[in-house]
Amino acid sequence: MWKPDRQSKQPLYEQIADHLERRISYGEFPPGSLLPSERKLAEQLGVNRSTVILAFAELRSMGIVESRTGSGTRVSMTKWGATPKHTPNWSRYAEGGSFLPNVPFMRKIREALAQNPGLVDFASGELSADLAPIEEITALMSRHRYTSYLGYDNPQGYSPLRQALVAYLQQYRGIQATESSILITSGSQQSLYLVTQCLLSPGDAVAIEDPSYCYSLPMFQSAGLRLFRLPVDRHGARPEDIRSLYKKHRIKMVFMNPNFQNPTGTVLDMERRRQLLDVASELGLPIVEDDPFSLTAYDGAPPSPLKAMDAVGSVLYIGSLSKIAASGLRIGWMVAPHSIVERLADARQQMDFGLSVIPQQVAAQFLKSPDFQPHLDRLRMQLQFKRDLVIEALRKELPGLVRFTIPQGGLHLWCKLEPEVHDGKLLEGAIRRGVVFVPGSVYGSDSGFVRFTFARAPADRIGEGIAKFAEALRELTGESSVRNSTE
Ligand SMILES: Cc1ncc(COP(=O)(O)O)c(C=O)c1O
Incomplete structure (x- = not known):
């Protein structure tokens, strides 16, 4: 007698749904036939009735079974009958393969930016449009075949x-x-x-x-x-x-x-x-x-x-x-x-x-x-300018609550927050206020670090973005300390 595997990572209800689907497809339960009742199956399989209810719901959502109040759950006539139309179970395929999804914080940031492109973006590790050599490249493209x-x-x-x-x-x-x-x-x-x-x-x-x-x-x-x-x-x-x-x-x-x-x-x-x-x-x-x-x-x-x-x-x-x-x-x-x-x-x-x-x-x-060298010269100056804007804003908005080493190149400022707060709650609070950053734990550090990319946000929104971040942080710390520990 088959029993679900309690050690498996796959939820019990999914195992039961898979098992029933197999028995149906092997003809054990022909189209139109009645499946055992929820109570009976729960007893046989040694699980709660609610788990069987979930398994039936899964099979219903795939059109494999149909339920009517008072008359039990039957194998669908349309799906398994004379003219079968089988929709692949795409969600199971989407969970398959060996390629893992991005880390949840990165997916959350991507979703937030897709939903609200007006967020001040300290998360995307790239240059803003005005830092990219768009004019130079457009001119090249019109000159060359x-x-x-x-x-x-x-x-x-x-x-x-x-x-x-x-x-x-x-x-x-x-x-x-x-x-x-x-x-x-x-x-x-x-x-x-x-x-x-x-x-x-x-x-x-x-x-x-x-x-x-x-x-x-x-x-x-x-x-x-x-x-x-x-x-x-x-x-x-x-x-x-x-x-x-x-x-x-x-x-x-x-x-x-x-x-x-x-x-x-x-x-x-x-x-x-x-x-x-x-x-x-x-x-x-x-x-x-x-x-x-x-x-x-x-x-x-x-x-x-x-x-x-x-x-x-x-x-x-x-x-x-x-x-x-x-x-x-x-x-x-x-x-x-x-x-x-x-x-x-x-x-x-x-x-x-x-x-x-x-x-x-x-x-x-x-x-x-x-154009390449002059572009680089301009880029370096503008990156440094934006770096300074972020630092100035952090010193103004969060004196004593954030520590960092000033980078001499690159697109990012790595900050230690004092005191430590919950990464996820801080990100949520920041998104609600209209700003995104990347929690440091994404890069493997302990919690309490954040990465601000200063290259992506427009220069004239950097101050506003840091002020919003500061509000989100203060909401969690309940503090407005004035100890300056920037270095
Ligand atoms: C250190 C590092 N390596 C590689 C990449 C990937 O960049 P791309 O594929 O755009 O060259 C990034 C992007 O943020 C990066 O920060």
């Missing part, structure tokens, strides 16, 4: 873009790359995805920074990877921690965002960079260097990437136009040994035949254009 060939292109990426990147990487990042060592991806996100899916296997152990952007990506768990944390202090992650994670867990790869790290804004200390590369080469351990923010360095002197110091080839380097030009272009790249580029290009062929050639053509033109 983009449609001479619109077939499938090389899945490794459009050749002139890879050539433009060879020059860009040399000039701006001190990285010696060749066209064949570059893979163009749909943003750096796809580079991370390809690495986790194609170069690692389920069960492999990897190290990620804590807190970090990687921590917010369920894609690591979807790939079945075991994650180990590298705590980030004000100088970045500690190379010795990598050695001990290797000894204890045989980690296979390390993911780092060394320049103006998301979310903390930290720059990995130069001495640690050297030690990190020593440890990596000693252990034969690959480092994935995710470097989307370096050219936003407000002083115009971006920290040198690990890849430029990498004598033995330990580093897979990932870059992007998202944070320095426009996230909607979806242009990212990876610099890797040719065997890796080939392997990942082959995967691209299976996934999507490579990125659309049009944004690649636009990106190649933009990188080579005389």
